[in-house]
Amino acid sequence: MEQTSEKRHPVLAGVPMGIGAWSWGDRLVWGYGREYADQDLEDAFQACLANGVQLIDTAESYGQGRSESLIGQFLQAGEQKVKIATKFMPYPWRLGHGSLIKALKASLARLDLPQVDLYQIHWPLPPLTVQTWMEAMLEALEAGLIKAVGVSNYNRSQMQVAYDTLIHQGVQLASNQVEYNLLNRRVEKNGTLRHCQELGITLVAYSPLAMGLLSGKYTPDNPPHGTRGGKYNRKYLQQIQPLLTELRRIGADHAGKTAAQVALNWVMRKGALPIPGAKNAEQVELNTGALGWSLSDEDMASLDKISDRVTAG
Numbered sequence: 001m002e003q004t005s006e007k008r009h010p011v012l013a014g015v016p017m018g019i020g021a022w023s024w025g026d027r028l029v030w031g032y033g034r035e036y037a038d039q040d041l042e043d044a045f046q047a048c049l050a051n052g053v054q055l056i057d058t059a060e061s062y063g064q065g066r067s068e069s070l071i072g073q074f075l076q077a078g079e080q081k082v083k084i085a086t087k088f089m090p091y092p093w094r095l096g097h098g099s100l101i102k103a104l105k106a107s108l109a110r111l112d113l114p115q116v117d118l119y120q121i122h123w124p125l126p127p128l129t130v131q132t133w134m135e136a137m138l139e140a141l142e143a144g145l146i147k148a149v150g151v152s153n154y155n156r157s158q159m160q161v162a163y164d165t166l167i168h169q170g171v172q173l174a175s176n177q178v179e180y181n182l183l184n185r186r187v188e189k190n191g192t193l194r195h196c197q198e199l200g201i202t203l204v205a206y207s208p209l210a211m212g213l214l215s216g217k218y219t220p221d222n223p224p225h226g227t228r229g230g231k232y233n234r235k236y237l238q239q240i241q242p243l244l245t246e247l248r249r250i251g252a253d254h255a256g257k258t259a260a261q262v263a264l265n266w267v268m269r270k271g272a273l274p275i276p277g278a279k280n281a282e283q284v285e286l287n288t289g290a291l292g293w294s295l296s297d298e299d300m301a302s303l304d305k306i307s308d309r310v311t312a313g
């Protein structure tokens, strides 16, 4: 079931896809400063504007604030035409509403903005309750510092508590950002996606390319470097080859779309909003090629079947 745009929070209505900025400043996982530099990211940002990308997703923790600072610089260089989503990390030493407002103001300073479009709780970490953080979000809304409230990595029951706390005050929970791609369909299978659609919450799909794997450029002989290589080893890359073959076959049937474009279109056809990461303009341009066309029901059924097969066991 697709989520129609009308059911979405106004901040996300009519936004089919965003771009993720985790790698913008992150050295450890993504190799910022070694494999790509600020100019590549500025070019990626400009490519977002040129290609009609309406949403960029970042977080205070990405590159320890570097992602937000870079976006702030890029935004100042031109007229703002893109919505910004960022995230609050409820570290265990952050013990009250005040800590969220303080962190939010620090994010706004780095972004050089008076308000963000979407503010998300990054993870449902203890010790404070979901309800407490939603009350802090209501204060941020009241203060005009944010336009909409989101959560991330929340399971169904945590999401329901967040939704109930906000709706009690007449506020709609805009989104739940969770991992969702052809190699990880947990949120589809455990009912979270359906639950989001019933409540008008947009499921924002992170790692929609399975950290680059669904582009098909990594193979058993050419695994990704660094921490990604540990998660996605040679054996795993071998196991998923039939899915990559099918992505390419279906892409060829759609006027030469790439495997990544087919994988992103699959996420959108499921009713979720993908935010593929991009380290340069070329990746932004390629990923926006997932827009403006649609996989058939037959394509979807075939991808579902092969994804089940390659991820079984």
Ligand SMILES: NC(=O)c1ccc[n+]([C@@H]2O[C@H](COP(=O)([O-])OP(=O)(O)OC[C@H]3O[C@@H](n4cnc5c(N)ncnc54)[C@H](OP(=O)(O)O)[C@@H]3O)[C@@H](O)[C@H]2O)c1
Residues within 6 Å of the ligand: 019, 020, 021, 022, 023, 030, 057, 058, 122, 152, 153, 177, 178, 205, 206, 207, 208, 209, 210, 211, 212, 213, 215, 217, 224, 260, 275, 276, 277, 278, 279, 282, 283, 284, 286, 287
């Ligand atoms: N809320 C959370 O806890 C959470 C967790 C993870 C991510 N996120 C968000 O979701 C966004 C996306 O997730 P992600 O970055 O983990 O993974 P992803 O979108 O699945 O993959 C992004 C990576 O794939 C490669 N790539 C992208 N487009 C490509 C293309 N067209 N062709 C070939 N390779 C391409 C790039 O890395 P290489 O070129 O190095 O392969 C890129 O950094 C993040 O930026 C972040 O905003 C949120």
